[in-house]
Amino acid sequence: MADLDRRSFNRLLGTVVAAGLTSGVGITQFASAKGKGKARARVVIVGGGAGGASVAHHIKKNSKKIDVTLIEPSATYTSCFFSNHFIGGFRSMNSLRHNYDGLKKIGVNVIHDFANDIDPEKKTVSLKAGGDISYDKLVLSPGIDINYEAVEGYSEDVAKIMPHAWVAGAQAENLRQQLLDMKDGGIVVISAPGNPYRCPSAPYERATLIAHYLKHYKPASKLIILDSKSLFPQMELFEEVWNAEYKDYVEWIPGDKHGGVVKVIANEMSVVTRNGDKMKADVVNIIPPQRASVIAARAGCTDGDWCPIMPDSFASKLVPDIFVLGDAATANNMPKSASSANSQAQIVANAIAAQLTGRKLFPPRYRDTSWSLLSTNNAIKSGASYTAGKELVEQRTSFISDVKEDKRVRANNFKESLKWYDEITGDMFAKG
Numbered sequence: 001m002a003d004l005d006r007r008s009f010n011r012l013l014g015t016v017v018a019a020g021l022t023s024g025v026g027i028t029q030f031a032s033a034k035g036k037g038k039a040r041a042r043v044v045i046v047g048g049g050a051g052g053a054s055v056a057h058h059i060k061k062n063s064k065k066i067d068v069t070l071i072e073p074s075a076t077y078t079s080c081f082f083s084n085h086f087i088g089g090f091r092s093m094n095s096l097r098h099n100y101d102g103l104k105k106i107g108v109n110v111i112h113d114f115a116n117d118i119d120p121e122k123k124t125v126s127l128k129a130g131g132d133i134s135y136d137k138l139v140l141s142p143g144i145d146i147n148y149e150a151v152e153g154y155s156e157d158v159a160k161i162m163p164h165a166w167v168a169g170a171q172a173e174n175l176r177q178q179l180l181d182m183k184d185g186g187i188v189v190i191s192a193p194g195n196p197y198r199c200p201s202a203p204y205e206r207a208t209l210i211a212h213y214l215k216h217y218k219p220a221s222k223l224i225i226l227d228s229k230s231l232f233p234q235m236e237l238f239e240e241v242w243n244a245e246y247k248d249y250v251e252w253i254p255g256d257k258h259g260g261v262v263k264v265i266a267n268e269m270s271v272v273t274r275n276g277d278k279m280k281a282d283v284v285n286i287i288p289p290q291r292a293s294v295i296a297a298r299a300g301c302t303d304g305d306w307c308p309i310m311p312d313s314f315a316s317k318l319v320p321d322i323f324v325l326g327d328a329a330t331a332n333n334m335p336k337s338a339s340s341a342n343s344q345a346q347i348v349a350n351a352i353a354a355q356l357t358g359r360k361l362f363p364p365r366y367r368d369t370s371w372s373l374l375s376t377n378n379a380i381k382s383g384a385s386y387t388a389g390k391e392l393v394e395q396r397t398s399f400i401s402d403v404k405e406d407k408r409v410r411a412n413n414f415k416e417s418l419k420w421y422d423e424i425t426g427d428m429f430a431k432g
């Protein structure tokens with residue numbers, strides 16, 4: 001079926017299934033077929049990161065009779081979360097790496113391959129290495145793709161010279177190495193994108209930790225943030241620490257002054273803003289706009305760059321029997337974070353188990369907490385709780401660190417963040 005036709009078909013079916021889910025209809029043939037010798041229900045998950053690995057763990061933990069297959073190309077997951085700690089010199093790259101042994105041990109069938117395409121009519125996922133896998137319910141948590149076309153002159157090749165480091169691993173190592181190699185007196189430029197994008201506070205945490213590095217190791221150097229926005233999360237808290245600790249090392253220039261970085265000239269190591277200003281630098285960290293990873297569009301789940309979902313289950317609004325979570329999903333004001341993805345995963349796992357086995361359906365409650373490290377033993381945090389509105393995920397409560405907070409509170413925040421990292425990766429990878 002041609003892509004366009006498939007999209008229209010999916011939209012049609014999606015409307016039908018969405019209507020079914022909201023009216024409480026949703027238990028499939030598997031619930032009624034229980035005990036009649038029918039094949040076990042099959043859940044296939046694409047993407048073994050914060051969302052996908054967590055869904056695999058939670059389905060298998062609670063519903064042993066469901067066959068769970070996780071498709072993930074990499075044998076080792078390298079977390080983006082805490083990669084700023086690595087770039088700033090606070091953590092090793094090795095500490096960000098996790099394997100899938102725990103998930104395999106509890107019975108998840110982990111296939112290290114790339115999902116090339118999805119046929120929602122036949123309910124199959126085709127693999128790069130060849131062969132199709134059929135599903136009863138499909139979960140997509142493929143994360144983001146970098147939108148290279150959004151910045152003129154930027155490409156996968158140029159990203160080796162001007163790394164985005166917005167996908168962890170080699171890109172983060174590249175950026176860290178460039179900082180280590182830079183002469184004292186060098187200029188670092190970070191370009192921050194417009195909303196929405198992966199981890200809203202992360203460009204500012206990164207800038208702060210790079211400033212910390214410059215202050216201690218390259219004190220004649222400076223970092224400039226060319227932002228596409230004129231406001232950013234936890235702004236007052238970041239500005240407080242920049243003024244107090246990094247005054248000579250960080251300058252943030254808001255989008256209303258220049259319009260954001262729209263072009264790069266790699267062989268000159270320069271960036272050009274919308275209003276035509278050109279800036280040359282020694283290290284350039286381009287964080288471009290992003291979109292749901294391409295497999296989501298292949299499945300027909302995207303509307304624009306992201307995937308609309310039902311707020312009570314993260315079922316796709318466009319394609320039946322597909323759930324989309326994590327960064328790829330449009331979750332209203334719930335940030336694109338590992339913390340959000342892990343929380344969404346528990347609701348997705350519950351919704352799928354309810355549909356396939358008749359397991360009790362719990363009312364959806366989501367939450368996220370995000371910490372930003374500012375210097376040694378000094379972290380801030382913010383977070384919120386959410387519930388399902390009729391059309392959108394809706395925020396219920398929220399909290400944020402205070403300015404002028406006691407050092408002991410900030411040190412405790414840092415401790416909490418380390419504990420959170422161990423807990424979330426333990427949960428994602430069933431480390432038991």
Ligand SMILES: Cc1cc2nc3c(=O)[nH]c(=O)nc-3n(C[C@H](O)[C@H](O)[C@H](O)COP(=O)(O)OP(=O)(O)OC[C@H]3O[C@@H](n4cnc5c(N)ncnc54)[C@H](O)[C@@H]3O)c2cc1C
Pocket residue numbers: 046047048049050051052071072073074077079080081082083084113114115116141142143144165166167198199202206293295325326327328336337338339340341369370371
């Ligand atoms: C610098 C930085 C710092 C961050 N810090 C934090 C933080 O402190 N706290 C926090 O909560 N969040 C943080 N985040 C955000 C967090 O990393 C993401 O929000 C989270 O990883 C999203 O989970 P996901 O499952 O959507 O995507 P991912 O975790 O990226 O997982 C997607 C997986 O899908 C796989 N995949 C993609 N396409 C396919 C395909 N076709 N077939 C098979 N597999 C596929 C990929 O290989 C990948 O493993 C940070 C992000 C960055 C960039």
